[in-house]
Amino acid sequence: MTLQELIQTTPVVLVDFFAEWCGPCHTLKPILQTVKQHVGDAVKIVKVDVDKYREVAAEYQIRSMPTLLLFKNGELVWRHSGVVGAQDLVRIIEQHK
Template sequence: MKSSFSTIIRSETPVLVDFFANWCGPCKMLAPILEEVKSELGDAVKIVKVDIDKNQAFAAKYKVLGVPTMILFKNGKQVWRQSGVLQKNEIIEILKSH
């Protein structure tokens, strides 16, 4: 998975990575919001979900201490990150600014 993850985040298309856990209530609230963001923006953004319980090395590498944490990558660089749940319009504004 590691090589494909590196390839994915090196994309020129912004890649929003959602670090989540199945036991996390706010993560369950964020999931449908991200689906709405994806349906609104389509191919302008890639959204990747990473289960921190199954991918602890990734969570550690990106210093994810709480879930949900969203990290936006562009060309392999982290350009934004936020922990917690944001509303669809807030997420879309952030994505459009990058």
């Protein structure tokens, strides 16, 4: 399944565009684990390595890492570049669920 198919068929998807060499991306990893514990299966969290999937990163105009995109019913409803705290991210997701 492609990312586009996942976004179109899953009600709420959070996409984390990251790179292995990106320090802030490593900071975000445990934050996303905490968020997953709070939101459970209501949200699908997907990580996309920009070095492995350059075309996908280009399609979504990813210029810095980490960049988070939140999709609801196939529509982009929130976008942020940089690290976001777990509580803030849970609140944002809850607003769009």
